[in-house]
Amino acid sequence: MKLKDIQYRFHEVLDADYGIEEVDSFFFMLIDFCFNVSRIQLAMDLDYQVKDTEKILEALQLLKEQKPVQYIIGETEFYGLTFKVNESVLIPRPETEELVECVIKQTDNNPAVNILDIGTGSGCIAISLAKNLENVKVYALDISEDALEMAKQNAKLNGVDVTFFKVDILNVDCIQHLKFDVIVSNPPYVREKEKPQMKPNVLEHEPHLALFVEDENPLLFYKAITDFAKVNLKEKGKLYFEINEFLGRSMITLLNDNNFKNIELKQDIFKKDRMIKGDKI
């Protein structure tokens, strides 16, 4: 079968759900994954033929069912690194790369540093920091055994040493003895009431444990992590959060009320409040 005919079929089946550009991007990712054929190779040979089409047509069906392409392929890219992903971990987002960038810039020239990533999921934050910073010891925790399994595979894949713990940060007691220079977290922050605005591929396939928090207590995780940081950050240690774009002001108040200083609220590339940092005095 000609690849061009498969591309035509992709557009026929998926354009109404995703739009032309996104469907092309799925198609090119999938021909690379299924046949090891690049977009350029196809452009140079428009009659390119493939034999075993079962895998790509199955992927087309899964996309129609709103399964994210990253779960179909089983991996994604984050901060220039490859991460394995499955439905037990959130697909790492570009906004989170900005958080990593910010931690790296502010940690770069420091001597030996202990870092903790809370709610590590795929391990994307912890592993990117371990890969890009020298003289760091990186720890990461999550409540989900399955997510930790994936994160451990990703640490191995990227050749870094990260110590993982299974911990419920809302009921934490077992790592009280460790002190950190940096604590970073992208915890669950989507309020249940925001569900109607979410796309079905996120809502139906990504882990709700990673996404949602009750409407009545949207800062639940931030409060617990701030309390934890008050005890477990070293003096002058830094606390970094990715945040819900609607809760920037409340987050400033939370950090202020807990005596954090040099608070910086930052926006992402879409000009939405997305990151906050505070220093423990």
Ligand SMILES: C[S@@+](CC[C@H](N)C(=O)[O-])C[C@H]1O[C@@H](n2cnc3c(N)ncnc32)[C@H](O)[C@@H]1O
């Ligand atoms: C928004 S995801 C972030 C995943 C990853 N750090 C990232 O940025 O892509 C939040 C993570 O917090 C974890 N989590 C949820 N409740 C938790 C709890 N009570 N204690 C520890 N981790 C929790 C979820 O399993 C999920 O991996």
